[in-house]
Amino acid sequence: MLEVINPFDLQSIDAVPLVNWETIDKWLTSATNLHSDRRNRLPSYKRIEILKNAANLMTEQTEYLAHQIAVEGGKPIVDARIEVARAIDGVELGITELSHLKGTEIPMDLTKAGSGRIAFTMREPIGPVVAVSAFNHPLNLIVHQVVPAVAVGCPVLVKPADDTPLSCRSFVKILYEAGLPEEWCRFTPCDIPTAEKMVTDKRVAFFSFIGSANVGWMLRSKLAAGTRCALEHGGAAPVILDTNADREPMISSILKGGFYHSGQVCVSTQRIFASKSQSMEIAEELAAEASKLIVGDATLTETDCGPLIRTREVSRIADWVCEAKKSGASVLCGGDKLSDTMYAPTVLFNPPHDIRVSNAEIFGPIICVYSYETLTEAFEQANAHPFAFQSSVFTGDLGVAMDAIQQLNASAVMVNDHTAFRVDWMPFSGQRQSGYNTGGIGYTMHDMTQEKMAVIKL
Structure with a gap:
C-alpha cells in the first residue's frame, strides 16, 4: 500500500494499493491489442463525447478536487481551485485540438517521375502510452499527460507521483464515469523497479515524463528501440531587470513567480539580476513583500505559501540557505525553518555563483538577487548553466526586450512578466538538460500521433 500523507501536519489521509508487474504486464498486452485492433478503435466523436462528459463531471466536483490537491500536495486552496479550473480547460482543449490534427496534400507532379499520382498524409495514434507524473500540479499535470492520449486514441497507463496519487485516481475515475472503457486508461501506482520495467517495456510507443532531470534522462537512456518520449524537468529561471522597468508591477510579478506553491514549480522565478545601482533597493522591496506572505495550512483561504512536499525538502532548503549565508550572501528575509514541514519565504542578496542556490534548481521558497554592471554581464550569468x-526580462525599452529575447538561453522569454507564466495551449519545453520535446496539450497530441502517407497512382 502507498500511504498518502498531508504534508502540512504529516497525518495519513488515505492509502492506495500498489499495482504489481503481473497486472501491468496484462495491461500492456491489452493496450497493445487495443491499438492493433484498428476496426474497433474508439471513433473521434466518441472520444469527444467522453471528454465533454469528463469536463462536466470535473466542474461538478471542483471544490472536492481542489481540497484534494491542497491536502495531498500542500498547494494553497486558492491556487488549488485555479488548478482545477485549468484542468477543466485542459480537457476541453483536448477536444478543440482534435479538430486541428490533420494531414496535408503532397504535390506529386513536380517532376515527371511523380506525375499521374495523388498523395496525402493522415495522422494515426502512435500506440500505448506510459505517463509518469510529478507532485506539484497533481491534477493538471495528469490532464496534460492523459487527455492527449485519450483524445487521439492511445491507450495509456499513468503512474502518479508517490506523494500525490489521489488526484490522479480521481481523474481516472471521472474518465470511467464519463464513458471511457477502463482498458483505455489505467491508474498505475507502483514501486520504482516496477515503474522502470513498465517504462522500458518494448510495447510502449510513447513515454511521457514530468519530474527530476536525473530520473528522466536515466529512463530515456533505457527506453526500448522505437519508443518516443517527452521529458519535462526544471531549471533555475533567470530574470533580467532593466533600470527603467516599472517597479511596482515588477515587484508584484516576481513575488508571484518566486513564491507560488512555495517555489515548487519547474519554472519558478529563482535568479534575479538587477543593476548594481538598484539591486539592493529592489532586493529589500522584495524582502519586505515576501515577509508579509502567510505560511500555513494549505486548506485555509488566507494561506499564501503551504508546506513543502516532504520534510527532507525543508532540511535540504535549510542546508542550502546556510551554505549561502556562510559564503557571504545576505539573508534579507526568512532564512528559517518554521516547522518540520514549512520554510519561511526567503530573499538572498548576492550569493556566490558557485553554490547550490545559484547553480541548481532550488524548488523551494527562495529567490536570489544578484548585482550586474552591464546587461551583457547579466545575460552571461543567466546563461551560465x-x-x-523559461526566463523573463522587465524593461520599458523595446530594444532591451528584443536583445533579451535573442540573448537568453531559454525556450520562452517573458517580457514584463514572471518566469512561471503559462497558458496550456502554448508550447512548454525545457532545453538542454531541462527537458526534451514539447509540452502543451496540442503539442503532446501531435507527438502521440504519427504521420502516414497514401500515394495513389491514377
Missing part, C-alpha cells in the same frame, strides 16, 4: 527553460 546547462539547463534552460
Whole structure:
C-alpha cells in the first residue's frame, strides 16, 4: 500500500494499493491489442463525447478536487481551485485540438517521375502510452499527460507521483464515469523497479515524463528501440531587470513567480539580476513583500505559501540557505525553518555563483538577487548553466526586450512578466538538460500521433 500523507501536519489521509508487474504486464498486452485492433478503435466523436462528459463531471466536483490537491500536495486552496479550473480547460482543449490534427496534400507532379499520382498524409495514434507524473500540479499535470492520449486514441497507463496519487485516481475515475472503457486508461501506482520495467517495456510507443532531470534522462537512456518520449524537468529561471522597468508591477510579478506553491514549480522565478545601482533597493522591496506572505495550512483561504512536499525538502532548503549565508550572501528575509514541514519565504542578496542556490534548481521558497554592471554581464550569468527553460526580462525599452529575447538561453522569454507564466495551449519545453520535446496539450497530441502517407497512382 502507498500511504498518502498531508504534508502540512504529516497525518495519513488515505492509502492506495500498489499495482504489481503481473497486472501491468496484462495491461500492456491489452493496450497493445487495443491499438492493433484498428476496426474497433474508439471513433473521434466518441472520444469527444467522453471528454465533454469528463469536463462536466470535473466542474461538478471542483471544490472536492481542489481540497484534494491542497491536502495531498500542500498547494494553497486558492491556487488549488485555479488548478482545477485549468484542468477543466485542459480537457476541453483536448477536444478543440482534435479538430486541428490533420494531414496535408503532397504535390506529386513536380517532376515527371511523380506525375499521374495523388498523395496525402493522415495522422494515426502512435500506440500505448506510459505517463509518469510529478507532485506539484497533481491534477493538471495528469490532464496534460492523459487527455492527449485519450483524445487521439492511445491507450495509456499513468503512474502518479508517490506523494500525490489521489488526484490522479480521481481523474481516472471521472474518465470511467464519463464513458471511457477502463482498458483505455489505467491508474498505475507502483514501486520504482516496477515503474522502470513498465517504462522500458518494448510495447510502449510513447513515454511521457514530468519530474527530476536525473530520473528522466536515466529512463530515456533505457527506453526500448522505437519508443518516443517527452521529458519535462526544471531549471533555475533567470530574470533580467532593466533600470527603467516599472517597479511596482515588477515587484508584484516576481513575488508571484518566486513564491507560488512555495517555489515548487519547474519554472519558478529563482535568479534575479538587477543593476548594481538598484539591486539592493529592489532586493529589500522584495524582502519586505515576501515577509508579509502567510505560511500555513494549505486548506485555509488566507494561506499564501503551504508546506513543502516532504520534510527532507525543508532540511535540504535549510542546508542550502546556510551554505549561502556562510559564503557571504545576505539573508534579507526568512532564512528559517518554521516547522518540520514549512520554510519561511526567503530573499538572498548576492550569493556566490558557485553554490547550490545559484547553480541548481532550488524548488523551494527562495529567490536570489544578484548585482550586474552591464546587461551583457547579466545575460552571461543567466546563461551560465546547462539547463534552460523559461526566463523573463522587465524593461520599458523595446530594444532591451528584443536583445533579451535573442540573448537568453531559454525556450520562452517573458517580457514584463514572471518566469512561471503559462497558458496550456502554448508550447512548454525545457532545453538542454531541462527537458526534451514539447509540452502543451496540442503539442503532446501531435507527438502521440504519427504521420502516414497514401500515394495513389491514377
